[in-house]
Every structure is written in structure tokens, then in C-alpha cells.
Amino acid sequence: MLACSLVATVLFASGAGxxxxxxxxxxxxxxxxxxxxxxxxxxxxxxxxxxxxxxEVALQQALDAGAAILAEGGSAMDAVKAAIVxxxxxxxxxxxxxxxFTWDGVNELDASIMDGRxxxxxxxxxxTTIRNPILLADAVRTESPHVFLMGEGAEEFAATQExxxxxxxxxxxxxxxxxxxxxxxxxxxxxxxxxxFGTVGAVALDMEGNLAAGTSTGGMTGKRxxxxxxxxxxxxxxxxxxxxxxxxxxxxxxYFIRVGVAQEIxxxxxxxxxxxxxxxxxxxxxxxxxxxxxxxxxDAVMAEVAxxxxxxxxxxxxxxxxxxxxxxxxxxxxxxxxSEGLNEVAIFAEE
Ligand code: ASP
Numbered sequence: 169m170l171a172c173s174l175v176a177t178v179l180f181a182s183g184a185g186x187x188x189x190x191x192x193x194x195x196x197x198x199x200x201x202x203x204x205x206x207x208x209x210x211x212x213x214x215x216x217x218x219x220x221x222x223x224e225v226a227l228q229q230a231l232d233a234g235a236a237i238l239a240e241g242g243s244a245m246d247a248v249k250a251a252i253v254x255x256x257x258x259x260x261x262x263x264x265x266x267x268x269f270t271w272d273g274v275n276e277l278d279a280s281i282m283d284g285r286x287x288x289x290x291x292x293x294x295x296t297t298i299r300n301p302i303l304l305a306d307a308v309r310t311e312s313p314h315v316f317l318m319g320e321g322a323e324e325f326a327a328t329q330e331x332x333x334x335x336x337x338x339x340x341x342x343x344x345x346x347x348x349x350x351x352x353x354x355x356x357x358x359x360x361x362x363x364x365f366g367t368v369g370a371v372a373l374d375m376e377g378n379l380a381a382g383t384s385t386g387g388m389t390g391k392r393x394x395x396x397x398x399x400x401x402x403x404x405x406x407x408x409x410x411x412x413x414x415x416x417x418x419x420x421x422x423y424f425i426r427v428g429v430a431q432e433i434x435x436x437x438x439x440x441x442x443x444x445x446x447x448x449x450x451x452x453x454x455x456x457x458x459x460x461x462x463x464x465x466x467d468a469v470m471a472e473v474a475x476x477x478x479x480x481x482x483x484x485x486x487x488x489x490x491x492x493x494x495x496x497x498x499x500x501x502x503x504x505x506x507s508e509g510l511n512e513v514a515i516f517a518e519e
Pocket of ligand 1: 386387388418419420422480
């Protein structure tokens with residue numbers, strides 16, 4: 169399938185002196201996008217038709233926002249931001265408005281974004297006043313000499329970029345506050361009160377063949393001591409490289425950091441593409457990483473997370489246009505759309 173792609177892995181120097189991975193050539197330009205709104209132990213009994221509809225509508229809106237940009241020839245970076253912003257603004261998800269509370273009763277937000285063309289990346293952690301942390305992460309990428317900013321410093325930088333802020337009550341919701349109170353009263357772990365990781369993310373391939381990935385979260389309920397999960401960590405929760413794939417993760421962040429999930433999946437796919445390219449030399453065939461190979465690479469990395477005791481999921485897109493999920497939880501809020509006509513949102517594993 170999709171055998172018309174050429175996977176080119178040669179590096180070219182741009183006029184600006186930066187190395188860019190060459191976009192895959194394709195007879196017909198194609199695009200694809202995948203989104204998630206968190207994975208976890210999702211309870212079918214608690215999923216009323218109204219609640220389900222709320223999630224499906226929110227996922228479809230985010231998917232449509234990203235897909236519309238790609239279908240019009242826009243960039244993967246713009247599509248990723250366009251898909252994530254409405255999910256950050258929607259209190260159903262644990263990102264931006266509706267983020268979980270820290271032990272001290274604050275909504276501390278993390279986000280990261282990466283451009284597969286040049287592997288430029290931006291990330292922020294522990295911000296409390298930024299309405300859309302994904303946009304601040306992107307400003308770090310494009311307007312600062314750094315990759316990763318934290319807390320007050322990140323907010324000082326945001327002020328120089330005219331990034332929109334919001335008061336604490338914008339982010340706070342009763343449901344998340346109740347989860348923190350229950351956790352404290354019953355001495356529960358974050359997983360007991362909320363074994364549903366509501367982090368949001370998007371990955372995209374645009375018609376130029378460029379990949380991008382972004383992730384945004386409030387972290388885990390009751391986090392303390394300045395705990396940072398995988399979502400803002402480039403290589404763990406987010407990674408994009410035109411030579412291999414774009415990945416965004418959701419799950420028990422400590423395990424995703426230990427495995428280096430997002431980069432590990434991309435490294436496996438890049439090795440596979442390079443091997444195929446070597447084998448193709450002289451026989452005039454164009455190497456293509458098949459969908460099943462990409463899926464099994466993602467599954468293998470998620471199996472490593474499970475072996476260590478962690479759980480969660482990933483979304484990925486490849487230069488060939490495959491839009492895939494892999495998760496080891498009972499569900500993951502998710503959606504995908506491609507120029508080939510695929511357009512779906514789903515919640516439980518067997519859907
Ligand atoms: N991965 C996030 C974290 O560990 C949680 C989530 O996916 O919802 O902070």
C-alpha cells in the first residue's frame with residue numbers, strides 16, 4: 169500500500185546552513201493526521217451516551233481543524249497546533265483548561281512541539297498562566313535560542329511574545345478538584361483517582377512531505393516536588409523527524425521517559441528505512457516502510473513500556489502517510505484522517 173512514496177534519507181544543507189531531512193518524494197502528494205486526547209482505563213459503564221458524544225464531537229473538531237489545514241496545502245506544524253489548541257481549551261481533556269491539579273492545588277501545564285524538517289523543538293513545563301501552552305512551546309522553538317523553558321522564566325518569555333494568558337480559574341474545573349480531594353482523603357495514587365491520562369497530542373504529515381508532532385498536558389493528579397512527566401520531554405512524549413515518523417504519547421510519564429518512547433519508535437523506523445534503501449540500491453526499487461512494519465515498531469516500544477510496568481499509548485504518522493495508534497490500555501481517545509479518505513474518531517480499544 170502507498171507504494172508510490174520514495175523515502176529519501178539524504179541530508180541537504182539549506183541556504184541558512186541548517187541541515188534539513190529531504191521530504192519524501194511522492195507521485196501524488198498526500199497528507200495525514202492523528203490526534204489523541206489521552207489513554208487509560210476507560211469504563212464503559214461510566215460512558216453515558218451524552219459523555220461519549222461530548223468526546224466524539226471534541227475529537228472530531230480537533231481532527232477537522234488539523235485536516236482542513238493539510239487538505240489546503242498547509243504545513244504539518246500548523247495542523248498540529250490547530251488540532252491541539254481546541255483540545256487545550258476543552259475542559260474534557262487534561263491540558264490547558266481542565267488540567268489536573270498538583271498536590272498543592274495548582275494547574276501546572278507542560279507542552280512540547282517538534283518540526284520533522286530540521287528537528288527544531290520547543291517545550292515548556294510548569295506554566296500556570298498560559299492559555300495554550302502548545303503555542304508557547306512553539307514560540308520557544310522559533311523565537312528563542314533554547315528548547316526547554318520552565319515555570320516563571322517560561323512565563324517571562326511568553327510576555328515578550330504576546331502569548332495569551334488566562335487567570336487560574338480558567339484552568340480549574342470541579343471534576344479535577346474533586347479527583348485531587350479524593351486522592352488526598354483516601355490516600356490514593358494518581359492512577360486510582362484518575363487512571364485515564366487526558367493529555368492531548370497531534371502528529372501530521374503535510375503535502376510537502378514534512379512531519380510534525382506536539383503534546384500538551386496538565387500531568388498527573390497530585391503531582392508534587394516539581395514532578396515533570398514525558399509530555400514536554402523531547403524524545404519521550406514528542407518526537408518528529410522527516411526521515412522516520414512523528415510521535416505523540418500519553419500515559420504514565422515516568423515509564424515513557426525511561427524508554428524514550430517517541431524517539432525510540434522513530435529510531436527504529438529510520439533504521440528500517442535505511443536498511444531498505446541499502447537493499448534497494450542497484451535494483452531500481454523505491455524503499456517504503458510498510459504500514460505493518462511501522463505498526464509493529466510502535467507496538468514493540470509500547471511492549472517495553474508494559475514490561476517495565478507502565479501503560480499508555482502513542483499516535484504516529486510516517487513519511488508514507490500511515491496514521492497509526494498503539495496503546496496497551498482499555499481505551500484511548502483518538503482520531504485520524506488522511507488524504508486517502510480515512511476519517512475516524514474512536515475511544516475504546518476494540519473500536
Ligand atoms: N503522560 C502524562 C504525564 O505523565 C500524563 C498523560 O498522558 O495524561 O504527565
